[in-house]
Amino acid sequence: MVNKKYILLAGVCSALALQPAFAQESAPASWTGRDMTYRGQSYDALDTAYIPASRMEQQKQYLNHQYAFPAKPRNMWELGINAGVYNVFGDVTSKTPFTAAKPLNSVGFGATLRKALGYSTSLRLQYVYGMASGFDYRTRSASGELPWSGIPAYQTMNGGKIYSNYKFTSHELTLQLVGNINNIKFNKAKNSVSLYGFIGGGLMAWQTKISTADKNGAAYDFSKVPAGTQQWKDRKATNDALKELFKDGQYESVNRKESHSMMGDNQLSPVLTGGLGLQFKLGNRVSLNFEEKLSWIGSDLVDGVQMQPAGGLSPDKDLINYASVGLSFNIGNKKRSVLPLWWVNPMDHIYNELADPRHMKLPDPVLPDTDGDGVTDQFDKCPDTPAGVAVDVHGCPLDTDGDGVPDYKDKQRITPTECQPVDVDGIGKCPCPGPECGTVGPVGCNLGAGSVCFKGSSAKLSSEAQNQLANLAAQMKTAPTCKVVVMGNAGNSKVQQQRSWDRVNAVIEYLSETQQISRDQFIFQYTGGTGDVNCVMYRSAMPGEEGPSNLPPPHPQLGTKK
Template identity: 25%
Template sequence: MKQNLMRCLPLAFSALLLGSAVQAQDKTASQLSTWSIGVNAGVLSPISPLGGKNDFSNWKSDLGYGLYIKKQLTPYFSLRLDGVRGKLKGDNSEPFDSGVAITGPISGFETSLEYSGSLNAVVNLFNISMFNNNSAVQLYASGGAGLAGYKVKTSTNGGGLADYAGGKTISELIIPVGLGAKFKVAEKVNLDLGWTVNFVDGDNLDGTYRGSNDKYNYAYAGLEFSLGQGKQLAWHNPVALTYDEALKAKQTADALKGDLDAQKAENARLKAEVGALSTDSDGDGVSDKFDKCPGTPAGIVVDGSGCPLKVPVPVVQEKVIITEADRKVVADAIKNLEFDLGKSTIRAKSHATLDRVAALLVEKNFSLKLAGHTDNTGSAALNKRLSKDRAEAVKGYLVAKGANPSRIEATGYGLEQPIASNKTAAGRQKNRRVEFTLF
């Protein structure tokens, strides 16, 4: 058993690292501090209040000290690698409480605990409060297994101490079981009070065989220091965090619902405006909203205000000259044109550049072709309709700013004419566009 334990103990630290790797997959825990180290000092004594026989009637307390490294896997559970050193002493200078005196050649002992290493599972015991993310006091229980190495000296009939077993270091399996309490004194520092009973797999801790395994206990006080950034996972309350996240999610949902209702109202208003702009009762090419002469007979040539031309004007084919400045106005409008996701609603940030395009069309009487395109997300029919609606929305906006509707053509091509690959987000962004062509 001892040989197997000695093979396993070097893997204890690997177990801590493995626990860290598993826990790293937890997003919430990865934002909290999970590693810590502790130092402590206290009293070592060669007895156990949990029962069993003591080999010597007069046990003595002596100084012990230790350190540990701990990996907190969840708020409730951790793995801790402990090390303790110190001395254990006792003699038969007085009888047991029962009045029975101890007889035998060995009258006293002194054991030097050269090393004591154990891997312990620690379970935190604390009340969960729905409204507190972190507590300040907690109880814990621990249990594990390890290896202790010690040298024993014994005295005979009150004489001086002599080496036991030739002064060799004896190694035995130990089973530590303990309780403790922690108090958070700072964000990264805890006061640690604990008590551990160590059961030894042997009856040679005090150099005397009396038919039962030996044991010793260690009562200590120390400080634990949290490593890394973030609050300590050991003090973290996931139930309260879940409550907070649910509350935040509800608040976000309420805010989004308000935004959605406001957007629906805005869409209805814009739809009404676009409908008014597209209505041409007399069919003269000028919408009713801008038609100053409604009811014009069919076939009558009208001007931009919808009124008949009093004198036939010969058609003069003017040469259209488009300058680089004109092209830049259109390019800026294309670059800044944005719609709400999956809709034909033009966002307010696009209005300024569209206003400059409308002014250009009014000033120079250019013709404009609007071609709407989409990526391949969704059905072909839906994309066809969406691209057409977006082109019409741009036309409606320009006409509302005074552009001649008869000189603006709006067409939707859907996903038929991509300019980039639809396999990447960047490519799909390029394909969602409305092209402006001046002529």
């Protein structure tokens, strides 16, 4: 059994490990780096930088509201090292790992490489080198055990009684399926402690030796060893005597081979393994692990003793135990990979969308427009405008020349000021000075301002928006030298920038292709707007204001489908 002082030492280490872990859990949810980017999230689910090319199509469908689930992000690998106590649960008791006579007995060392398959499962490759040794305070019959039965001296010495001992060494390589669920939190964003279980299999190269002679090659004289009993004092006296007897540390004989699968002096056996572990997150790169693992190779000779005679089939198979403490390191570029997914809470993105939507589709507001002119009743100063009549931003029929007769009734749409007032048909009362009378005269560039809004993430113009733009087109046709600035409201993300570009382009394409307005009359600006990110604003260009009528899309791979 392991000495109590080592158990106490492990408990102290656990207490020290909890302090930084819980201190981190109490940190405020804020911008603290790329691994905790948005409101305490482990990563921003809308950021395509974390998505590999193989899953980018799913991410695009999610961003465009064509699929309900975001793509799994690229996440880091975990590389671990560990050391601990290595024991055999069998017929002969393993001894403590550190003794004056035999230092570093019953210890193990290992390394792991782990990769997440999802938020709750991962694969882990583990290598462990272990060595265990021990001896038994209870006597056994020399005639019933090999190789003791082949040494004549032991048939007569001490009444044919011997004390079993062994030294076991192994190299174990296994692939394990690891499961954890405590990262899925419903009441907080992240976890700093991970409880996991694992099961797996692989191969073990192992060797068991026993010591049958002292350093001079003579048989051990067990007659000087006091007989041990179940009483603790008697058992301790026996153990102390055997420890002195076996202190030469020489193991001469290899135990009987059970199979023909050999690797040098080692037997090669399939191994099954399983266990539990507790992992404390010390930071975004390092974690502390405590783990308990059992391995089974289906042999009763791991401790050098078989309960039944040679050739028998013993149901009492030995188990190998490895209790370890280790450090794990997250490996990867934090600008392209999130933490291993067993540290990421998949509920975090869902709850943040509910609290402050950035991607969620919200119901369209119901704004009544009785006359269908594109101006809602709340702001419509002329609520009874006939269908199809171009209106201004106040919902009143356009009156280009300001003569008091709306354009749809005006038989002389551009009446010179000197010819006003006009009659009921909008015709002026001054004599015509020449052939230019009745034609379009100089018109100012006061085309007004307004905004066109879109639904969800779409760049498709609604019928109301088309009516509104038709009114704008009617005004622009009377002022072919005037320009209109069309401005989008782009956010910080790549998706929002591309979406703003798509919407500005949709407005200009409708006016130029459907309403036959020259594209040269537009100034294309997909950034700089304020207000609702789902709206595109337009206004008359200021005197001398210039700008491109078209711009290349900033992120065409994230284009919004109409």
